[in-house]
Each structure stands twice: as structure tokens, then as C-alpha cells.
Amino acid sequence: MSDADRAVRTMVVWCLDWPTVAAGIDPDQAAMVMEANRVVAASPEARRHGVQRGLRRREAQRRCPQAELLDRDEAREARVFETVVAALEEFTPRIEITRPGRCAFATRGPSRYFGGDESLADQVVARVHEALDQQAACRVGVADGPFAAGLAARTPQAADTGRCVVAPGTTPAFLAPLPITTLEMPELTDVWLRLGLRRLGDLAEVPAADVLGRFGSPGEVAHRLARGLDEQPPEARTPPPDLEVSAELDPPVDRVDQAAFVARTMAEQLHQRLEHDGLACIRVAIEAETEHGEHLVRLWRHEGALTAGAMADRVRWQLDGWLNAAPAVRPSGPLIRLALVPDQVVPATGRQLGFWGGESAADERAARALARVQGLLGPDAVQVPEWRGGRNAGDRIELVSLASVDLAERSLFSPADDNHQAPWPGQVPPPTPVLVHPQPPTAELVDEHDQPVTVTGRGLASAAPRRLSVDDGPWHDVDTWAGPWLIDERWWDPGRHRRRARFQVVTTDGAARLLSLEAGSWTVEASYD
Amino acid sequence: MEPEPRQPRRRTAPCVTTSGAARRVRRVVARDLPNIERMFDTGYVDGALASLTLVEPVTLARDQVVPTLDALGGLFPDGGLARGSLVDVRSRAGGARSLALALSAAVTQQGGWAVHIGLPGLDLATGAELGVALERTALVDRPAPEHWATVVAAVIGAFEVVVVGAPPRLRPTDLRRLQARARERGSVLVVVGGTRRTEALRHEADLRLLVDGCRWHGLGHGHGYLQARSIEVAVEGRRRAARPRQVTLWLPGSDGRVQAVVHDDRHAGSDIDALVDARPLPHHTDADIVPFPSTG
Numbered sequence: 093m094s095d096a097d098r099a100v101r102t103m104v105v106w107c108l109d110w111p112t113v114a115a116g117i118d119p120d121q122a123a124m125v126m127e128a129n130r131v132v133a134a135s136p137e138a139r140r141h142g143v144q145r146g147l148r149r150r151e152a153q154r155r156c157p158q159a160e161l162l163d164r165d166e167a168r169e170a171r172v173f174e175t176v177v178a179a180l181e182e183f184t185p186r187i188e189i190t191r192p193g194r195c196a197f198a199t200r201g202p203s204r205y206f207g208g209d210e211s212l213a214d215q216v217v218a219r220v221h222e223a224l225d226q227q228a229a230c231r232v233g234v235a236d237g238p239f240a241a242g243l244a245a246r247t248p249q250a251a252d253t254g255r256c257v258v259a260p261g262t263t264p265a266f267l268a269p270l271p272i273t274t275l276e277m278p279e280l281t282d283v284w285l286r287l288g289l290r291r292l293g294d295l296a297e298v299p300a301a302d303v304l305g306r307f308g309s310p311g312e313v314a315h316r317l318a319r320g321l322d323e324q325p326p327e328a329r330t331p332p333p334d335l336e337v338s339a340e341l342d343p344p345v346d347r348v349d350q351a352a353f354v355a356r357t358m359a360e361q362l363h364q365r366l367e368h369d370g371l372a373c374i375r376v377a378i379e380a381e382t383e384h385g386e387h388l389v390r391l392w393r394h395e396g397a398l399t400a401g402a403m404a405d406r407v408r409w410q411l412d413g414w415l416n417a418a419p420a421v422r423p424s425g426p427l428i429r430l431a432l433v434p435d436q437v438v439p440a441t442g443r444q445l446g447f448w449g450g451e452s453a454a455d456e457r458a459a460r461a462l463a464r465v466q467g468l469l470g471p472d473a474v475q476v477p478e479w480r481g482g483r484n485a486g487d488r489i490e491l492v493s494l495a496s497v498d499l500a501e502r503s504l505f506s507p508a509d510d511n512h513q514a515p516w517p518g519q520v521p522p523p524t525p526v527l528v529h530p531q532p533p534t535a536e537l538v539d540e541h542d543q544p545v546t547v548t549g550r551g552l553a554s555a556a557p558r559r560l561s562v563d564d565g566p567w568h569d570v571d572t573w574a575g576p577w578l579i580d581e582r583w584w585d586p587g588r589h590r591r592r593a594r595f596q597v598v599t600t601d602g603a604a605r606l607l608s609l610e611a612g613s614w615t616v617e618a619s620y621d
Numbered sequence: 622m623e624p625e626p627r628q629p630r631r632r633t634a635p636c637v638t639t640s641g642a643a644r645r646v647r648r649v650v651a652r653d654l655p656n657i658e659r660m661f662d663t664g665y666v667d668g669a670l671a672s673l674t675l676v677e678p679v680t681l682a683r684d685q686v687v688p689t690l691d692a693l694g695g696l697f698p699d700g701g702l703a704r705g706s707l708v709d710v711r712s713r714a715g716g717a718r719s720l721a722l723a724l725s726a727a728v729t730q731q732g733g734w735a736v737h738i739g740l741p742g743l744d745l746a747t748g749a750e751l752g753v754a755l756e757r758t759a760l761v762d763r764p765a766p767e768h769w770a771t772v773v774a775a776v777i778g779a780f781e782v783v784v785v786g787a788p789p790r791l792r793p794t795d796l797r798r799l800q801a802r803a804r805e806r807g808s809v810l811v812v813v814g815g816t817r818r819t820e821a822l823r824h825e826a827d828l829r830l831l832v833d834g835c836r837w838h839g840l841g842h843g844h845g846y847l848q849a850r851s852i853e854v855a856v857e858g859r860r861r862a863a864r865p866r867q868v869t870l871w872l873p874g875s876d877g878r879v880q881a882v883v884h885d886d887r888h889a890g891s892d893i894d895a896l897v898d899a900r901p902l903p904h905h906t907d908a909d910i911v912p913f914p915s916t917g
Contacts, residue, residue, distance in 0.1 A: 454781075458734040458759070461779030465761055465772055473762040477745045477755045488746040491760060521846055523873045526718045526747040556843060572840040596847050602714040602835030604847055618744070620837075620847065621718040 099237030099322040101260060103199045103209075105216060106231050106245040107176065109133045110193025113228040114172040115162050122159040124152055129480055132164055136229075166405070167412050169193065174413030177390065178421045179223035183216060188375060188391035192409070196238045196393075209234045213255035230254065236263040239317045243267070243274060263320035268293025275314050280307060292318040335369075337362040338431035344383050346426035348412045349471075354430060355407035356463070362432050363400035373398050375436040378410045383425035388414055391435060401459070407432065462494055471495035483516040483579065485606060485618035486528035518579045520594065525606050525618035532615035533563040535607055537570075537597070547576045547593040547609055560599055560607075562616055568599035576609070687781050687809050688727040690752060692881040695868045696830065696854060698861040702782070705804035708811045709823045712832035716852045719747060719872050720832055721813045723879050725782040726752035733781035738773065739763035740786045740813065750877050770795035778806030787815040787822070796825060828858040838875075849875045851882065 107113060111125035111133035124134040124143055131152050134143040141156035153159070169192035177195055180187055184202045189195045199209060206212040213232045220230040231251065233244025235258035244266070250256035258266045270292050272281050289295050295303075295318040303315040313323055337358045345351045366373055375393045382388070390413075392398075392406045407430075414423055462474050475491035482488050537545045539555035546554045553576055559567045575595030582588045592610045594617065599605075604620035686701030694700050702708065702724065710717045710724075718740065725735035730752065737743055738761040749755055759780075764772040769788045776783055777799065803810050815823055823829060832852050839848030849871055856866045874880035 454732055454734055455757075457779040458736075458757070461776045462736075462759055462761075464775045468768055468772055468775065469762060469764055473764075475760045475762075477758060477760070479755075486742075486744050489744060489749075489755070494759070522750055522877055523847065523850075524744055524746040524750060526722065526744055528742045528744045530742050553843070572837070572842060572845075574840055574843060574845050596840055598837045598840055598847070599714075602837070604715065604835075604837050604840075604850075619715065620850070621712070621715045 099240070099263070099320060100198050101200055101203075101209075101234070101236055102196050102238045102241045103213065103216065103232060103234045104190075104194065104196045104238060104241040104245050105176070105180065105220060106233070106242070107173075107193045107220070107224070108229040108231065109135060109139075110173065110228075111164060111169055112162070113224070114169040114192065115165075117160070117162075119227065119229070122156050123162060124156070124159050125162045125164050127164040128478055134159070166192065167409055170406075170409030171412045171416055174410075174417055175223050175421070176220055177413075178417070179219050180216065182219065183212065185389070186391060188393045190238075190393050194242070196241065199234060203234075209257045210255070213257055217254040232256075234258060235266065236260065236320055237317075237322050239323060240267055240320055243270060264293075264296060267318060267320055268296065272318075275317060277310065277314055280310060280314055283307075296320075335362070335365055335371075335437070336431055336433045337365070338379075338429060341426075341428050341430060344426035344428045346415060348408065348415050351411045351415070351427060351430065352404070352408040353467070355411065355432075356404040358430065358432050359404040359407060360400045362434065363403065366434060366437065370439060371434075371437040372439070373403070373434040373437050375434075376403060376406070377433040377435045378407050379429075379431040379433060380411070380414065380423075380427050381429040382423040383428050384423075386423050386425075388423060403432070466494060481516060483519040483581075485520065485525050488524070518577070520577070520596070520606065523620070525604075525620045527619040527621040529616060529618065532608075532617055535563075535605075535614040535616050536561045537595070537607060537614050544614075545609075546612070547578075551576060551578050551593070553595075557595070557597065560597055560605075562605075568601060568603075571598045571600045573597045575607075685807065687733070688731055689724060690727045690879050692870065692879040693723060695866075695881055696856055697828070698858075702809045703827065704807035704809065705800075706809055706827035707800055707803065707822075707825060708809060708828045708830065709815055709826035710811060710813050710830045710832070711815050711823075712835075714833075714835050716832035716835055716850070716872060717813050718743065719751065720830065720852075720854070720870075721784050721811050722748040722753055723751045723872060724809075724811055725758070725784060726754075726879075728781045729754035729757045733757065734759070734779065735782040735784065736761060736776050736780045738776070738783065738785045739769075739788070740784070751873060751879060766790060770799060773799055773810070774802055777802050777808045777810065780808060782809050782811060784811045784813060787812055787819045790818065791822060793821065796822060800825070826858070827860070828856065828862050831855040831857075834869075849873060 112123050112135045115123070115125065117123040117135050119136045122135060122137040122141065124131050124138050126132065126149055129149050131143060131145055131147045131149070133145065134152075134156075138152075138156045138159045141159075143152045143156050143159065147155075149161070153161075170189075173189070173192040173195075177187055177189060180195070180197070183206065184197050184199075187195050187197045199212060203209045203212045206215055213234055216232050217230055221228075224230070231245045232255040233241040233246070233250055234256070235241040235244045240258060240263045244250060244256040244258050247256045268291060272284055272289055272292055272295060274292070275281055284295060289298070295315060298315070300312070300315055300319075304312045307314075317323055339354050339358055341351070341354065345354070362373070362376075375391055376398060378390050378392065380388045390410050392410070394402060394406075398406070411427075415427075416422075466474050472493045472495060474494040476494055477489045478492050480488065480490040537557045538559050539545055540558045541555075542559075543555065545557045548554060557570045557573055560570055561567045573595055575597075576593035577595075578593050579591070581590045581592075583591075590610065592608045595607045595609070597605050597607055605616050606618040606620075608615055608617040685704040686697070686699050687704055689697065689701045697703070708724070710721050712720075722743075722745075726748070729735050734757045735753070736759045740760075741763060743760065745753070745755055745758060745760075748758065761772065761776070763786060766789055769791065773783065773785060783803075799810065812819070812822060812826070832854055834851075834853035836851045837847055838850065839845050850873065852870050852872050854868045854870060856862065856868060869882040871878075871880035871882060
């Protein structure tokens with residue numbers, strides 16, 4: 093192993109359950125952060141009840157009913173994490189943020205100055221605890237290369253003492269007994285497990301050429317990681333300086349949305365330039381200058397190559413972190429210059445546009461057009477659907493603002509997925525009404541004696557409905573009808589308790605409606621338009 | 622040996638805009654190809670291919686369609702939504718939104734995108750039941766009247782199918798500009814739920830669909846639940862669609878999908894009802910939805 097091949101000695105700082113910490117949840121309070129119906133993070137109290145990452149909402153709520161549910165807000169996570177990174181800047185200026193809640197830096201310089209890796213690690217842990225007012229647990233791992241350092245931060249030793257330092261040169265030995273699934277490359281590790289390679293050490297013993305020949309460049313990357321080398325071969329080069337994209341902001345900008353708007357075009361510009369040169373960016377430096385000459389730099393890293401959308405998101409988070417930080421660390425004036433510098437580039441192995449699926453040129457066109465509409469109508473005017481599941485009309489699909497979704501990285505979902513097939517007792521069977529009234533219009537439903545139809549305490553209709561009037565409009569004769577279907581939701585929560593009886597009613601003109609009787613008054617919940 | 626640059630021009634008619642000419646050129650190339658390969662006569666191949674490309678790009682309007690569900694084929698003279706056309710969908714007693722959703726089903730399944738603009742309360746779960754691929758579907762809030770034309774213009778071209786709720790008012794110049802843009806970019810503009818105020822827009826439409834004769838099946842007097850709906854769609858239009866037609870559809874059918882009804886079966890309503898009622902109830906309805914006892 094040549095010196096150039098050896099991974100850079102790296103410290104990874106990992107704040108546990110960052111999404112819950114960023115949401116301001118106390119460690120002894122049960123809470124979980126959800127995204128697309130799955131748990132992405134849980135507070136220590138919720139985890140004590142068996143809530144894990146990746147659980148469905150329903151299952152997680154069953155295990156820990158008292159937990160508060162929070163929606164994921166990556167911008168908030170990044171903004172709060174800026175306080176941690178700002179605190180770590182006392183140790184070293186070049187900190188790269190892998191994602192909010194996790195950052196890494198090279199320790200060669202700082203550990204000499206602060207008296208060795210152990211001492212540096214202790215001081216970092218103490219400083220992060222101080223920055224977060226002791227509200228969050230933080231673990232530190234030091235090893236050769238960010239991958240091994242990240243694993244070191246997850247060891248039981250790190251859990252006990254807050255730090256785990258792998259001695260220089262012993263990283264391969266540290267990695268060897270770890271299960272191969274820690275690579276988090278399921279499509280490769282599934283095969284390797286079946287081939288009998290269960291530990292990282294097993295993989296490291298396979299000749300590199302064979303792994304490359306059989307599994308291609310993803311296999312090579314995994315093999316390098318398993319051997320404790322840097323993820324990228326040493327020829328990963330510093331990019332030529334002319335790849336930098338910068339913009340002078342005139343007039344100076346102090347609002348995040350204005351700056352983010354500029355950043356989005358810059359990210360696309362940079363992406364085009366890189367694409368033109370056949371390069372992909374794995375680490376980008378976001379630089380900003382303020383009116384008073386302050387120079388702000390932050391590095392963001394991405395495991396895969398950063399797409400234009402992903403880069404624009406990171407710039408927006410970072411700007412949010414700077415401009416909305418606590419007054420003590422906030423830049424003293426508005427920004428006058430913004431620059432994106434690709435800090436590490438690798439030859440683009442190609443983001444093959446889909447031939448039979450996956451990402452295609454049509455997807456890119458659509459994303460661009462939607463971004464333009466967002467510019468015209470505001471970021472929340474464009475929505476994309478996501479399955480959520482539910483028993484009421486309009487609950488099964490959640491509309492998510494495009495501002496919080498990256499179309500290029502959006503995980504596809506299919507209606508055939510069992511996610512929305514979960515039993516929702518009381519759901520009106522399909523077909524689903526196509527029009528769910530945002531403000532349900534009132535209705536009057538009367539029987540043959542023109543008496544309003546009611547539902548008895550035993551859940552029976554007082555009489556067969558004969559005529560229907562919507563919004564004090566003309567009377568329509570009822571053709572066919574069924575109901576009442578009773579639904580008593582959230583009886584344990586006085587604030588959100590709803591008790592309703594629903595009817596399906598078809599009038600003689602052929603229109604079908606889903607009516608609902610709640611607290612004595614009829615409304616049209618949805619229409620089968 | 623210097624290859625002799627033979628151009629097959631004399632074999633193609635001067636007017637190369639018919640598909641007949643394309644077939645002729647293909648025949649020539651196919652017949653001569655063995656000779657070409659033997660001679661390595663690249664000059665000849667290039668010439669032949671060049672004249673082939675002269676012929677190839679010409680496609681007729683009927684070939685340029687956005688794919689639609691097979692069941693909806695009867696609505697369109699060309700078997701699909703003609704690219705660049707303006708379609709007006711409205712209904713007397715419901716069905717316009719579902720039909721508009723169904724129009725975008727096949728194209729999204731095949732990798733195209735659809736966007737729904739200004740249709741508040743649209744539940745895309747229905748779309749999924751009708752076969753719309755939701756991962757390639759986006760929704761845009763109703764734009765303010767002054768932005769309406771700009772927003773629609775921005776998405777035309779990027780989306781194969783653009784479904785819009787009828788605008789409160791639209792200047793004729795804006796409408797013509799949008800139509801021209803749609804023709805140039807090959808998108809289909811579908812306007813749903815027009816009112817009297819958008820009569821001019823309906824007049825301009827290439828295809829006018831009016832949903833009528835809505836009949837729901839599966840619901841009784843105090844029992845059952847909505848299962849299937851048959852609708853009659855009156856189709857009018859311009860040019861090839863000028864002949865008015867009447868198409869009967871299941872939207873949705875008893876299996877939740879769109880189905881075409883063959884006209885002879887229209888009197889077999891009782892059979893259809895039997896078919897619908899014979900379908901077993903979905904398992905989760907057995908316990909949770911108790912049929913209301915007849916009040917007699």
C-alpha cells in the first residue's frame with residue numbers, strides 16, 4: 093500500500109437522532125420524525141419503546157402511542173446543524189458536512205495542535221455538547237478515511253465514552269470483523285452474502301482485480317472501503333479552477349429565498365459545465381462574502397455525485413444556516429457574492445438516462461418546467477403526490493410541495509405497493525371520489541315527509557332519504573343510497589375527535605356524492621365527478 | 622477502387638412526402654443491401670440512407686398521438702389524443718374530472734408526464750385506480766387570472782398532457798398563443814369543467830367531450846355501495862373528428878378500470894348489474910360496513 097493510497101485520517105462527528113434534536117425535542121420526550129410514512133429518526137425515549145428507523149407510521153405508533161409525530165424538515169435540520177459546525181470551526185476550518193447531523197474533517201493538523209487524536213476527540217465532544225446545551229448525544233470516531241471513522245463513531249466503545257479512536261494503520265483490522273452490510277450497498281452485499289462473504293475482511297481478501305472485473309466500479313469502491321482505503325482512487329483530482337461558478341449579488345441579499353433563487357441557477361450552470369467536461373462533483377464548497385468583507389466557506393459532501401437539484405438544496409440549507417443563525421454567529425451584513433466551487437471531482441461514470449424507465453430526458457424537462465412555475469407562483473404552488481394511506485376521502489394521497497422534494501432523487505412508489513393496501517377500517521371501498529371538497533358545502537337531506545334524515549344512537553338512519561339540496565340549491569330526488577357508515581376517529585384526542593355517519597347518495601340526474609352527518613349537520617364530503 | 626457515388630434519387634418520386642415513397646425506398650435498400658455489403662460500397666449506403674432520412678421525418682397527423690388507454694380509443698378519430706390539440710371535457714352530472722384523469726393514464730405509464738393545473742380538491746387516488754402513474758404526475762395550484770396563460774405556457778412542451786381547470790376568463794389572443802405553442806411542442810391541452818363564460822374556448826377546441834347519461838351501479842335503496850359507472854360521452858370536434866359520435870364507457874368498471882362498452886350490449890343492463898353484484902366484496906368491507914337494514 094503506497095502512501096498516496098492510504099486514506100486521510102479523518103474524524104467523524106455524529107449527532108444522534110439529529111432530525112429530532114433539530115426539531116427541539118427533549119431527549120426524554122417521545123417523538124419521531126416521519127418522511128413518506130416511515131420513521132427517519134426517533135428520540136431516545138421513543139427508541140426505548142422499540143421504535144426504529146424505517147418503521148411504518150402505524151407500527152411505530154402502536155409501539156409508542158404517546159410519541160409526537162413530526163414531519164421532516166431538512167432545511168431546519170441543516171440550519172440548526174450550522175451551530176454545531178460553527179462550534180467545530182474552532183478546531184479546524186475545513187469541515188465537510190455529509191448530511192445535517194454528521195460532518196467530517198481531516199485530523200492531521202488539528203490533532204497535533206490539540207495533543208493527539210484522543211485529546212482532540214474529547215475536546216470536540218465537550219464543545220459540541222456545549223453548543224447544543226447538553227440536549228443531544230454526540231459521538232466521535234477517528235480512523236483512516238471517513239467510512240471507517242463513521243463506523244468507529246457507531247461502535248459500543250463510542251457509545252460508552254463518546255469517542256472511538258482507531259490507531260493509525262490498524263483501520264483494516266478494525267474493519268475486518270464488521271458485517272458486510274455496513275457498506276449500505278444492498279444490491280452488492282446481497283450477492284456477497286450469498287457468496288459467503290459475510291465480513292468486510294472476507295471481501296478485503298478477494299483480489300481487487302477480480303472484484304473490479306466482476307462487479308465493476310461500484311464493486312471497486314466497496315472493496316477499497318473494506319480495505320480501509322479512501323473511497324476514491326488516488327487519481328481523484330483537484331478540479332481546474334475555471335469550474336467555479338460565482339455570482340455578484342447586486343443589490344446585496346439578506347433573505348434566504350432571494351439567495352436560494354440565485355443559487356439554483358448557479359447549481360444548474362455548474363452542473364452543465366461539469367457534465368460538459370465529463371466530471372461529477374462529490375464535494376462542493378459553498379462560499380459567500382458579505383458587505384463587510386466576511387468570507388464564509390462550507391464544504392458539503394455527497395456519497396454519490398451531486399445532481400443540480402441536490403446541490404441547489406444544499407446551498408439553500410447552508411444559506412439558511414448562515415442568514416438565520418443566532419445573532420452572535422450570523423454574518424454582520426447582507427451577502428454580496430456567492431460562489432460554488434467543486435472541491436473534489438471524479439470522472440463521471442455516467443448518469444445513464446433511462447431507456448426503459450428510471451430517469452429520462454422527459455423527467456428533466458418536467459422538473460425544469462415545474463421550477464419555472466414555482467418561480468412564477470411561489471415555491472409551494474407546485475405539488476407532487478405521495479401515498480400516505482387513510483380512511484377518509486382525500487387522506488390516501490398527500491400532496492407534498494415540490495420545494496421539499498428533489499424530483500431527480502424521488503423514490504418511485506407504486507400503488508401496488510402494500511403501503512396503501514394496509515387495512516384502514518371504515519374506508520369507503522373504491523372507486524374513490526375524485527373531488528374532495530376543500531370547503532365541504534352544506535347539504536340538506538330529507539325524507540318523504542320533508543323531515544331531515546338523522547342517524548339514531550344505534551347507528552340507523554331515521555328514514556329513507558328522498559330529496560337532497562346542496563348549498564341551499566335546488567332539490568334533487570334521491571335515486572339510490574346506502575348508509576349510514578359510522579366512523580368514530582381519534583376518540584382519545586379531544587382536540588381532533590371526529591364522529592360522523594356517511595352516506596353514499598346518487599340523485600336522479602346521475603350525480604353521486606359522499607355525504608357526511610356530523611354533529612347534526614350534513615355536508616358533502618366528496619363528489620364522484 | 623473508387624466507389625461510384627450512385628444516388629438512388631431517380632427511384633424516388635420528386636414528392637417524397639407520402640409513406641408510399643418511404644416504403645419504396647426501403648424496398649430498394651432492402652433489395653440492394655446484399656450487394657452493398659459485398660462491395661463495401663459505403664458511398665452507396667450513405668446515399669441510400671440519406672434519401673431514407675429525407676423520407677422518414679414525414680409523419681402524418683394521425684401518427685402523432687399521445688398514447689391513451691385502449692378503452693378510450695373510441696373517443697378519438699386517430700386512436701389517441703392528437704398532439705397539439707385542445708380538448709374540452711365537461712359533464713352534465715359528473716364524470717368530467719374522472720375522464721380527464723383517465724386521459725393521462727396511458728401516457729404517464731409510458732414515461733410521459735402529466736400536470737393538473739387549477740383543479741382544487743382533485744384526489745389523485747382516483748387517478749391511481751384508473752391507471753395514472755402518480756410518480757409522473759404533478760399538481761399546480763390555481764394561478765391568479767393574470768398568471769394563468771404564462772403558467773400554462775410554461776408547462777406546455779415539458780408535459781405531454783396538461784389538464785387545466787377552466788380559467789375564469791381568457792383573452793382570445795392568449796388562447797391562440799397557447800394553441801400555437803401546444804401544436805409546436807406537441808402537448809395536449811385538456812380543459813375541464815368549462816362554464817358558459819368559457820364558451821369561446823369550447824368553440825376553439827379540436828375535440829369536445831360531453832359526459833352525459835351517468836349511471837351508477839352497485840348502490841341500492843339503503844344497501845350496497847358504489848361500484849361501477851357507465852357514462853355516455855358525446856364526441857364532437859373539428860377536421861377528422863367533425864362527425865358527432867356517441868361512445869359508452871365504464872368509468873370505472875367493476876374492476877376499477879376504464880372499459881369500453883360495445884354498443885350492442887347497452888340493453889343488457891340487467892346482465893351488467895348481475896355482473897357487478899356478483900363481484901365479491903373487498904375483504905375489509907365485510908366487517909366494517911354493515912348494510913343498513915331495510916326500513917321496509
